[in-house]
Amino acid sequence: DEMTREETLQYLNETVRPEEGVIPAYILADPTIYKLEHEKIFMKTWILLGHESELSQKNDYLTRDLAGYSVIITRSSDGELRAFYNMCTHRGMKLCRADKGNKANFTCPYHGFNFKNTGELIGVPLQNDIYGDKMDKSKMSLNKVTIATYKGLIFGTWNDNPQPLEDFLGDYKWYLDMVFGRTEMEVVGPPQKFIVHSNWKIGSDNFVSDSYHTMVTHGSIAALGMVPSATYSKRGYQVHTNNGHGCNIGMPNPDFAFPENLIDEYKANLSAAQFEMMSNLKNLIGTVFPNLSILVSHTKIKDQLISNTTMRLWKPVGPDKMEVMTWFLVEKGATEDWKERSREAYILTFSPSGIFEQDDTEVFTDITAAASGTMPYTKQLTYNYTMGMHREPVKDFPGPGVAYPDKFSEAGSRNFYRYWLDLMNS
Ligand code: FES
Ligand code: FE
Structure with missing residues (x-):
């Protein structure tokens, strides 16, 4: 029988005893542990995304996975590194499907919304005709992902109040x-x-x-x-x-x-x-x-x-x-x-x-x-x-x-x- 989350956590604390040198085998294969790790570790800490040299030129970009979710990392024309959730803010299509490349704008494969590599929505096909003056593009920028670098290593996190990367590395x-x-x-x-x-x-x-x-x-x-x-x-x-x-x-x-x-x-x-x-x-x-x-x-x-x-x-x-x-x-x-x-x-x-x-x-x-x-x-x-x-x-x-x-x-x-x-x- 599968244990509940609470039962699993309690069992974990009874059976994982690092100070005594005892680590149980089930933590390598248990599906509930896997889900808990995703939520409490991978969604909370800093995870490596790549290295700065992979984006050495202006407008270089990478798509990488951050705890199971796709993110776009860009080096914009201003030279700065940014990261965004790889999801079009119109109706949620994966905006960029390539692993890497060099471009200043991303066009959504679904309806063609066009985003700058700094995140702003800059183009909507037939905008005036189909939305009139009702659409405020400035409210539809890509969703930012928190990143930080140390000695060329680029880390990202989904934690909205993360420990500073340098403190985490300590x-x-x-x-x-x-x-x-x-x-x-x-x-x-x-x-x-x-x-x-x-x-x-x-x-x-x-x-x-x-x-x-x-x-x-x-x-x-x-x-x-x-x-x-x-x-x-x-x-x-x-x-x-x-x-x-x-x-x-x-x-x-x-x-x-x-x-x-x-x-x-x-x-x-x-x-x-x-x-x-x-x-x-x-x-x-x-x-x-x-x-x-x-x-x-x-x-x-x-x-x-x-x-x-x-x-x-x-x-x-x-x-x-x-x-x-x-x-x-x-x-x-x-x-x-x-x-x-x-x-x-x-x-x-x-x-x-x-x-x-x-x-x-x-x-x-x-x-x-x-x-x-x-x-x-x-x-x-x-x-x-x-x-x-x-x-x-x-x-x-x-x-x-x-x-x-x-x-x-x-x-x-x-x-x-x-x-x-x-x-x-x-
Ligand atoms: Fe991207 Fe519609 S979902 S343009
Ligand atoms: Fe080895």
Whole structure:
């Protein structure tokens, strides 16, 4: 029997116990949980929409999904970014049906109302003839969507009184600065999209604290010599910050895997501690709550270690299904040869056809299937998230948040699910 919302919430609070390392399986597949997440998390927090470099020219636009609803993001002729609900204010047709493009006006495919990319309704076919002087076009502008940017990342929210984006990101900005603010980053090509039969939380959770799996799930990559060794994934730190965000910082690394010509710029844009960390970085893997995961990883291409930077959105499209969107980003000021090798590294590893990506999605799919059963005891299945509970945080870690002395810990997931539960209760 399906539980009511109230029963589900009560049951959640009894069974989700992040501080004890106990997470129940049913939260990955339960339809009521899925609905509650949509309402209490995805309709309330900041969700990634894209990157500013995807709208680098005046009149560029994108259509993206914000918690299941289509929005148009425009860079208008005044250079400003704006976002609108992708719905014509006449009778509700989806105004723009393309993924991206460049134009100053949008014409509705239903009756031809014409809107500027700043939102104003500027043209109505046969207006005087059919409406006389009764129509006030100034009252029919597109509905605005709240957006904010940080280091090129564009976030949107449906919350009409949101916490400021920078407060929501909080201490995690220190880590985002290294990934997206070390130099001007640009997205290469359109994002790739693919469907995975997995609950979205498995992706977020995997990136926020699961470095442990890399030894086994991705063991073949070490065997191929593309990454240093089978235990490559343990050394470094695991960090989590407020609001469920967290990351894993693999280090040390003797080889500098970033563009040499940008070192001075890195130094100028980062603090000494951040630059030091980047110089020693082997990889950085993390999640911005709820569903944006970020990654800087190093791969050997033609005997040379080279970094690639990607981000991915685990977009829920059902309790047991998500659409993954992945973006590849590169240092705008790098040489063409460096950019090409970095792209090759991305394609080999974390693109939809990449070795890592394919390894991971197999696991995500099987976990979701096992959690989706209708056997009477499905609700009693639990996961063990106790790894690293015996350890104390590092005292002299240079970055903000709570850091643990290596990457093998589930502290980041316990922090993720703590915030998840707080929002579900809100
Ligand atoms: Fe768009 Fe009528 S619904 S013009
Ligand atoms: Fe993985």
